[in-house]
Amino acid sequence: MSKKAIGIDIGGTNFRMGLVSEDGSVEYFYKASSREICDNGEAVELLADKIELYIQEHGMQGQLSAIGIGFPSPIDAARKVVYNCPNLQNSTGGFDGRNVVHSLQQRLGIPTFINKDACNLLWYEIEMHKWKGSGITIGFYYGTGIGNSVYLGNGFLDGKHGVACDVGHIPFYLSDRYCTCGNRGCAECYASGRVLRDIWQEHWPEEEFTDIFRNHSDSKVIQEYLEGMAIPMATEINIFDPDRIVVGGGVMDMKDFPEKMFWDYVYEFTRKPFPGTDFAIVHASKEPGVGVAGSALYAFEQLRLKGKN
Numbered sequence: 112m113s114k115k116a117i118g119i120d121i122g123g124t125n126f127r128m129g130l131v132s133e134d135g136s137v138e139y140f141y142k143a144s145s146r147e148i149c150d151n152g153e154a155v156e157l158l159a160d161k162i163e164l165y166i167q168e169h170g171m172q173g174q175l176s177a178i179g180i181g182f183p184s185p186i187d188a189a190r191k192v193v194y195n196c197p198n199l200q201n202s203t204g205g206f207d208g209r210n211v212v213h214s215l216q217q218r219l220g221i222p223t224f225i226n227k228d229a230c231n232l233l234w235y236e237i238e239m240h241k242w243k244g245s246g247i248t249i250g251f252y253y254g255t256g257i258g259n260s261v262y263l264g265n266g267f268l269d270g271k272h273g274v275a276c277d278v279g280h281i282p283f284y285l286s287d288r289y290c291t292c293g294n295r296g297c298a299e300c301y302a303s304g305r306v307l308r309d310i311w312q313e314h315w316p317e318e319e320f321t322d323i324f325r326n327h328s329d330s331k332v333i334q335e336y337l338e339g340m341a342i343p344m345a346t347e348i349n350i351f352d353p354d355r356i357v358v359g360g361g362v363m364d365m366k367d368f369p370e371k372m373f374w375d376y377v378y379e380f381t382r383k384p385f386p387g388t389d390f391a392i393v394h395a396s397k398e399p400g401v402g403v404a405g406s407a408l409y410a411f412e413q414l415r416l417k418g419k420n
């Protein structure tokens with residue numbers, strides 16, 4: 112019988128959960144506000160309550176191989192501790208510094224694997240396209256912030272502390288803007304969904320936000336925004352010379368996003384002749400359960416790796 116795992120995708124706004132099979136199919140998809148797990152109380156306990164209730168409601172006791180969770184946060188190298196989730200705060204500090212794996216395994220008795228959300232999103236694509244062992248794959252997700260992940264063909268690039276590939280926080284030159292991370296001049300101060308909303312509020316508040324690209328893609332401020340999006344992307348392309356780039360996220364998926372203009376900025380900054388324009392562009396899957404499936408597929412992969420050791 113095919114194994115089943117619970118996959119969870121925790122975003123700054125929405126919390127998604129599903130029962131996932133090894134082929135990536137999702138059942139009992141559940142979506143709620145992320146506030147529900149960081150209201151009053153200990154966030155990890157609220158999360159455990161939610162998972163426990165979900166297991167009971169669907170009669171899944173004793174049938175789960177694993178739980179996989181993606182957090183909008185850097186995770187430690189051992190993939191157990193959530194470092195810093197500014198979007199999931201509460202009076203007790205949200206998930207920051209918590210050993211989520213230890214707490215959940217103790218409460219629920221199910222092997223639990225956590226990861227940065229962008230890694231789990233990219234993992235879904237790697238599994239579906241069968242890219243394991245085939246070159247370098249980069250994931251870029253332009254959402255509230257900039258999600259980023261680099262897969263080197265045999266594993267994610269994690270770094271000494273587990274926090275590698277946070278390209279949304281590379282600094283821009285001579286900047287006077289401050290980032291939610293506390294540093295000055297991060298790319299996210301110029302190219303995140305948050306900044307796009309600020310631009311809309313400042314320039315065209317009387318219009319619908321969702322029309323911003325349709326109405327204003329040629330404007331100086333949106334051209335600068337596109338250039339800001341392109342700089343971290345081109346930087347990473349020049350460093351890694353990747354085989355392919357998976358690109359997605361709420362900003363890219365907005366109506367009339369001027370994708371050609373965006374890539375023209377990227378190509379302007381990539382080194383010639385290579386990488387130049389010689390990498391595949393793959394749009395991230397848009398189904399609502401992708402993050403959930405990716406989290407669970409990552410958990411299945413970790414179980415397989417553990418079984419080999």
Ligand SMILES: [Zn+2]
Pocket residue numbers: 279280290291292293294297299
């Ligand atoms: Zn930053």
